[in-house]
Amino acid sequence: MELQYKKYFILLFLFASATGSFAQNTAINTGINTKNPGSRLTVNGSVAGDYKIITGNTVLGYTDYYTAYNGNADAMLHLPPAGWGSLKGRVYSIKNTSNYMLTVIAPAQETIYGTANMSSVTVPPGYYAKLVSRGTVTGSTWELLAIMDSKVTSVTVKKALDYAYGMERESSNISAFTLSDSNPTLIPESQTMFTMPVASPVILNVAVGLAGDVLYPSYYKSPYFRCEIIIDGVATNFFQIVQQHYLQSSLQFKISGVFNLSAGPHGIWLNITRWNDLGYVYVPTFKVLSVVYDGVYLD
Structure with missing residues (x-):
């Protein structure tokens, strides 16, 4: 009878291996639903762990994986001792779905390592924590992998700034300016005001087009120009450096950044600088073809 059971087991193992439901290779890697496992355990499909809802103080055990606390008072969740x-x-995943505080507590004489050794970790309402055993039996036996706010809130993208200027290159009304030295020069048509209804980070995208408007001397050497965003009279250090490759060619700057702005009015403009003349002195002139500001914030 024992021989017969062994025969059936061998036949079952060969069938599972042939169909790809279970496989092992020479590297002692195990695969489920794959014939070629590339890791110690490869699963070609979904993985399920235990899901449990608790309403009071609990000690996590061998079969626990995901635990949600949904009680009506503050509670304590005890990690198992390393001596088990x-x-x-x-790995234990823990979420506090209640309106009360949940405290995850290490066993006596053991600690949880986060940024320091801790005897417990507080998980506020709506927060999620993930811990892993370090395999030690004393001292810092558990490690806090993450603790985060899992509450989902809706947000609205709102306009903070929407400004555009454009002009044909040959228009008689086009704005022009010169860069007589290496000091920053305000780009005409780039100065405008906007108002923030609330204090918030603003995601700002800027695009500028300039046309060269002077014939440089024969020793022209493709200089570099630096364009920077100025907000409320303060240089933001958000800039781009562009090279003018040939005589009378256009310059295009595209600058993006996130700026923490207070509620109230704000002024913005662009400064341009002769960043590198490559050792030659001349006075470049540019026409302003376009200036575009697009700024949004989350409310």
Whole structure:
């Protein structure tokens, strides 16, 4: 009878291997639903862990994986002691779905390592924590992998700034300016005002087009120009450096950044600088073809 059972087991193993539901290779890698496992365990499909909802103080055990606390008072969740056995690599995912505080507590004489050794970790309402066993039996036996706010809130993208200027290159009304030295020069048509209804980070995109408007001397050497965003009279250090490759060619700057702005009015403009003349002195002149500001914030 024992021989017959062994025969059936061998036949079952060969069938599973042939269909790809279970496989091992010479590297002792194990695969589920794959014939060629590339890792110690490769699963070609979904993976399920235990899901449990608790409403009071609890000690996590061998079969626990994901635990949600949904009680009506503050509660304590105790991690298992390292002396229970080989816990190295065990992961617990914990979420506080209640309106009360949940405290995850390490066993006596053991600690949880986050930024320092801690005897416990507080998980506020709506927060999620993930811990892993370090495999040690004393001292810092658990490690806090993450703790984060899992509450989902809706946000609206709102306009903070929407400004555009454009002009044909040959228009008689086009604005022009010269760069007589290496000092920053305000780009005409780039200065405008906008108002923030609330204090918020603003995502700002800027695009500028300039046309060269002077014939440089024969020793022209393709200089570099630097364009920077100025907000409320302060240089933001958000800039772009562009090279003018040939005589009378256009310059295009595209600058993006995130700026923390207070509620109230703000002024913005662009400064341009002769960043590198490559050792030659001349006075470049440019026409302003376009200036575009697009700024948004989340409310």
